[in-house]
Amino acid sequence: MKTEKNTHELQLYYFDECPFCQRVLNYLKENPKKVTLKNINTTPAYKDELIQIGGKSQVPCLVIGTTPMYESLDIIKWLEENA
Ligand SMILES: N[C@@H](CCC(=O)N[C@@H](CS)C(=O)NCC(=O)O)C(=O)O
Numbered sequence: 001m002k003t004e005k006n007t008h009e010l011q012l013y014y015f016d017e018c019p020f021c022q023r024v025l026n027y028l029k030e031n032p033k034k035v036t037l038k039n040i041n042t043t044p045a046y047k048d049e050l051i052q053i054g055g056k057s058q059v060p061c062l063v064i065g066t067t068p069m070y071e072s073l074d075i076i077k078w079l080e081e082n083a
Contacts, residue, residue: 008065
């Protein structure tokens with residue numbers, strides 16, 4: 001159940017060819033949220049950023065404030081409940 005609304009900035013690291021990323025992007029298309037999209041293939045600096053934040057380049061990764069969350073289904077569930 002939704003209790004408090006998230007106040008952190010949200011950033012989604014992804015790349016287009018990743019089916020797990022598409023799962024999250026499709027969810028966002030149908031449920032627009034204030035999330036900054038960062039394509040790690042078209043902007044290599046975003047990949048470096050992602051590795052700095054979470055220590056790996058796995059996508060999709062939702063960064064909530066400064067905290068990385070991996071796993072597409074967990075990300076969608078979190079967005080449903082908090083964003
Ligand atoms: N179970 C994960 C799978 C994520 C995944 O396998 N992502 C691939 C791209 S499609 C990846 O980032 N591989 C590179 C890595 O793990 O560093 C999810 O549902 O998000």
